[in-house]
Amino acid sequence: MPYTVALIGNPNVGKSVVFNNLVPGARQHVGNWPGKTVDKKTGRFSHRGTEIDVVDLPGTYSLTARAVDELIARNFIVEEKPDVVVNIVDASNLERNLYLTLLLFELNTNVVVALNMMDIAEEKGYEIDVENLSERIGVPVVPIVATKKQGMDRLKDAILEAVKRKGVTETKITYGEKIEKLVDSIITIIHKDTGLAEKYPARWMAIKLLEKDEDILEKIKGSTVEDEILEALA
Amino acid sequence: MSAQEVLGEDPEIALADKRYEIIGEILETSLVRGRRKWSSSDMLDKVFLHKWLGIPVFLSFMWMLFQFSIETSGVYMTIIEEFFGWLGGLSGGIPNELVASLIGDGLFGGLGAVLVFVPPIFFTFLGLSILEDSGYLARAAFVVDRIMYKLGLNGRSFIPMLLGFGCNVPAIMACRSIEGEKDRLITILVNPLMSCGARLPVYVLIAGAFFSARQAGSIIWSMYILGIVLAIIVAFTLRRTLLKGEPAPFIMELPTYKAPTFHGSIIHMWERGVVFLKKAGTYLLGAAILLWFMITFPLGAPPERTYVGMIGHIVEPVLRPLGFDWRIGAALVFGLLAKEVFIEALGVIYAVEGEAAIATALTSSFTALQGVAIMVFVLIYIPCVAAVATVKAETGSWKWTIFGVVYQTVLAYVVSLLVLVIGGALGF
Numbered sequence: 001m002p003y004t005v006a007l008i009g010n011p012n013v014g015k016s017v018v019f020n021n022l023v024p025g026a027r028q029h030v031g032n033w034p035g036k037t038v039d040k041k042t043g044r045f046s047h048r049g050t051e052i053d054v055v056d057l058p059g060t061y062s063l064t065a066r067a068v069d070e071l072i073a074r075n076f077i078v079e080e081k082p083d084v085v086v087n088i089v090d091a092s093n094l095e096r097n098l099y100l101t102l103l104l105f106e107l108n109t110n111v112v113v114a115l116n117m118m119d120i121a122e123e124k125g126y127e128i129d130v131e132n133l134s135e136r137i138g139v140p141v142v143p144i145v146a147t148k149k150q151g152m153d154r155l156k157d158a159i160l161e162a163v164k165r166k167g168v169t170e171t172k173i174t175y176g177e178k179i180e181k182l183v184d185s186i187i188t189i190i191h192k193d194t195g196l197a198e199k200y201p202a203r204w205m206a207i208k209l210l211e212k213d214e215d216i217l218e219k220i221k222g223s224t225v226e227d228e229i230l231e232a233l234a
Numbered sequence: 235m236s237a238q239e240v241l242g243e244d245p246e247i248a249l250a251d252k253r254y255e256i257i258g259e260i261l262e263t264s265l266v267r268g269r270r271k272w273s274s275s276d277m278l279d280k281v282f283l284h285k286w287l288g289i290p291v292f293l294s295f296m297w298m299l300f301q302f303s304i305e306t307s308g309v310y311m312t313i314i315e316e317f318f319g320w321l322g323g324l325s326g327g328i329p330n331e332l333v334a335s336l337i338g339d340g341l342f343g344g345l346g347a348v349l350v351f352v353p354p355i356f357f358t359f360l361g362l363s364i365l366e367d368s369g370y371l372a373r374a375a376f377v378v379d380r381i382m383y384k385l386g387l388n389g390r391s392f393i394p395m396l397l398g399f400g401c402n403v404p405a406i407m408a409c410r411s412i413e414g415e416k417d418r419l420i421t422i423l424v425n426p427l428m429s430c431g432a433r434l435p436v437y438v439l440i441a442g443a444f445f446s447a448r449q450a451g452s453i454i455w456s457m458y459i460l461g462i463v464l465a466i467i468v469a470f471t472l473r474r475t476l477l478k479g480e481p482a483p484f485i486m487e488l489p490t491y492k493a494p495t496f497h498g499s500i501i502h503m504w505e506r507g508v509v510f511l512k513k514a515g516t517y518l519l520g521a522a523i524l525l526w527f528m529i530t531f532p533l534g535a536p537p538e539r540t541y542v543g544m545i546g547h548i549v550e551p552v553l554r555p556l557g558f559d560w561r562i563g564a565a566l567v568f569g570l571l572a573k574e575v576f577i578e579a580l581g582v583i584y585a586v587e588g589e590a591a592i593a594t595a596l597t598s599s600f601t602a603l604q605g606v607a608i609m610v611f612v613l614i615y616i617p618c619v620a621a622v623a624t625v626k627a628e629t630g631s632w633k634w635t636i637f638g639v640v641y642q643t644v645l646a647y648v649v650s651l652l653v654l655v656i657g658g659a660l661g662f
Contacts (some may be wrong), residue, residue: 232237
């Protein structure tokens with residue numbers, strides 16, 4: 001069975017270019033404006049003898065339940081559980097792009113960050129300490145310039161390593177004492193319904209429930225602990 | 235403490251704030267921002283996104299696009315036309331009269347009539363690709379969005395609308411990225427008002443028949459603008475009546491300007507244009523044969539008594555106030571298959587009637603003002619069956635699908651009538 005790798009990132013960060021670079025013969029339409037990939041596209045490549053399936057997810061800024069493309073992206077990650085999630089990040093716009101990265105950490109995924117558009121970041125006068133960034137967020141970070149096919153081999157190596165390493169990114173985002181207390185109390189309730197806790201990452205569910213995420217509220221319907229959760233959220 | 239007390243009115247924002255705080259901490263040690271240079275991208279944006287200049291700049295770019303594609307393609311269109319005329323002449327030598335008519339009138343008259351429009355389609359797509367690759371198209375979306383947002387429409391709507399200039403089917407699917415069901419519905423319902431690539435040949439044919447090459451570009455441009463304006467009006471009306479609510483806030487990322495590459499723009503043009511060629515080789519070929527059968531049988535009947543004639547005569551009374559005859563009526567009905575079939579239908583009807591060129595046949599039976607009314611009708615009335623099916627699939631509702639079909643038909647009728655009345659009063 002080949003491994004599965006999902007590509008995710010904000011709109012217009014070059015996901016389709018990376019996809020085309022990874023998958024031989026792929027000719028995804030690449031447009032210079034955000035929002036063109038609304039469905040997921042798949043392809044396959046082989047690196048150092050290992051077969052890897054690539055899924056190009058629609059570009060999203062966030063992973064809420066409000067827009068269909070965000071739901072497509074997050075449902076794929078939660079339900080299909082790809083072996084590695086490659087988060088393509090626009091190096092010239094780190095602040096907004098890392099938002100999605102943090103959300104991915106909550107989904108119990110195995111994240112590799114591809115830092116794309118390094119050339120534009122440099123033009124803007126940004127100096128990025130890649131090692132420090134990698135250390136701070138606790139995942140491999142590979143600088144690339146997808147349009148010039150720079151760094152693609154290193155990205156493939158990083159994907160391969162991550163695939164072999166298995167496991168999930170353990171970086172934990174902590175929201176401060178008060179919020180964490182709420183999160184913990186909801187996690188405790190979720191764990192009482194083992195079926196629910198096995199299906200979805202409990203901490204992620206707890207955070208989404210606090211955000212009043214419609215999709216998750218729908219998913220806990222019929223659970224033995226539904227009433228208890230709703231009470232805790234009030 | 236209760237969840238409400240800790241997180242406040244909007245927990246999503248409270249948590250998002252916290253996440254940005256964490257990102258700030260991470261970047262403190264890993265990112266050094268150099269002195270930001272005043273880039274050429276900033277300078278261009280100052281003008282292109284300007285509060286007052288933005289719209290005029292957008293309109294001029296679009297105008298240039300159509301002027302370019304019409305003036306450039308003229309020569310190539312003549313070559314293709316001559317070629318099909320020559321082929322048509324050859325088919326006259328086929329001894330079996332029926333086969334000669336199928337090939338001469340059906341294939342060369344019908345399908346040939348559509349293939350003449352390959353050059354303007356490719357040049358328009360080339361222009362659009364250059365605008366897209368340069369990064370300008372996204373600015374155009376932003377500028378038009380600003381108006382739409384002020385009118386209470388979702389800011390993300392214009393992106394699917396831009397796609398609509400190519401084909402409404404993927405454009406309607408792209409509405410999935412719009413947050414909020416009501417916003418999404420509105421955008422889906424107005425999307426067919428964006429002039430898709432299939433409508434371009436109809437515009438080129440009619441504008442080319444009634445106006446000089448110099449004016450034709452402007453006339454076609456005004457059809458595109460009319461579509462956008464109507465979309466805004468319809469969306470605004472829906473927002474105030476059936477689909478009340480506030481639009482979701484909107485953040486749009488503007489890509490950096492890039493010099494379009496020759497290779498890239500040609501590939502984009504090809505990717506979009508080849509869809510038309512494939513359609514011509516399959517769907518439109520089938521439609522031409524179907525049309526030929528329907529206008530040849532019952533055998534021996536004059537054109538207005540054939541099946542196509544019968545269909546035309548059924549809708550003619552309704553279209554009479556607009557001055558459309560049964561031929562236009564039949565072409566409009568067949569145009570539901572795909573809007574290019576509108577041209578095929580006219581091509582086959584006139585060919586069977588012994589007219590060589592659609593353009594001269596049109597100018598001898600209609601005034602320029604009526605020509606504009608026909609274009610307006612084709613712009614607004616029911617999009618092709620594929621688009622209607624996509625609306626059904628994406629809304630999941632027959633009610634909204636039928637609503638779309640009905641409002642587009644009524645609107646087409648009303649606006650065409652207005653064009654005739656107002657144009658007539660102005661003395662055109």
